[in-house]
Amino acid sequence: MTPGREAVPVALIARLYRTLLLAYPRRFRQEYGLHVLQVFTDRCRDAYEQGGLAALIGVWPHGVGDLIWTALAEWRIVWKEPLLDEERRYKALAGRYLLWGGCWPMLGVAIALAGAGQSLTLGHIEEGLLVVLAGLIPLVPLLMPLVLLRSGLIRGARLASLMVGICYGLWGLLSSAAMLGLDGEGGTWNALPWGLSFLLTASCLLRARSRLRGHLIVLWQRGESGPPPLGISWSEGDDFINPVWRSVLEGSRSPDAVKQIRAVKTPR
């Protein structure tokens, strides 16, 4: 299937839709992604030939709505599936450093909410709302590593966990600096949870690194048949993620990793 042969608007929409296919769990994407994309492209082509650009744009909301709805349904199935041993161990490991990295930001959020409550009580409504927002926003990225992990994007999950830790740490350092400049010792208490979060997440990552490598090798060996072909020519079983992004997010694609895997497979 080559989008280059389509009319430009159809090819563009098909390419965008192909990116949205990332919303599906990996297994469904690998099994049916090509067919879903093919049917969507057929439909776009027909609409464009019959009604021009307006008809083509009309296909988009239904197609995207359908994708979101079915992706959610597929994810519900995936989350209900029992995990394999390696996945369970990896999830427990990832969960552990998410817990370490997460409990301290939670404490920070609690402090922020308490501060907001105090501001609101004193009648400083705008300031209070800002503190509430600042406290709640970091909760969102806490979920990201788990979602990535469940998608099979192992390195992505690890990077996301690391980034969460680093961001909290930096935020803590910056806010402590600001607070110390403004009201002296108060900033230290606000900064403490964030700084601890950074340190604990980083230390957990360092400790887990060797074990993670082992898990990555096990996961790579299980059911991976090599990197997808480069370019935009797709064949059965491709994952529909841009190959470069896929290799970055999944990890274990580097020549070094391949050597390690071969060494594991053929022990001397």
Add this chain to the structure above:
Amino acid sequence: MLPLTPAVFHILLSLAAGERHGYGIMQEVGHSTDGVIRLGPGTLYRSIKQLLAAGLIVEAGDRADPQLNEERRRYYQLTRYGRCVAEAEAQRLERLVKAARAKQLLPKTRRTGSVGATT
């Protein structure tokens, strides 16, 4: 197994006449329902996945559709079991329609061969 979802039942109906690929199924469902039911690509292949797992349809190979382009497409066909299930669902729906007619929720049917006359 029964009742089937509308999407699944329409997919089985579209395959009753012979094997089709995904887009062919989608077009057939659109035509047979006058566009009332529009299957999205995701819904279509989720349903196909369920039907394959339940043994109601099977894959019938990959080949190009000369009416569309040279892309290879996967064809699907109804199994014997799938046909039985579709028939059972059709009979269930028929009974429902009969019950609705008996309660005068639907107009009475036209008798075959007597155009314009109602029973």
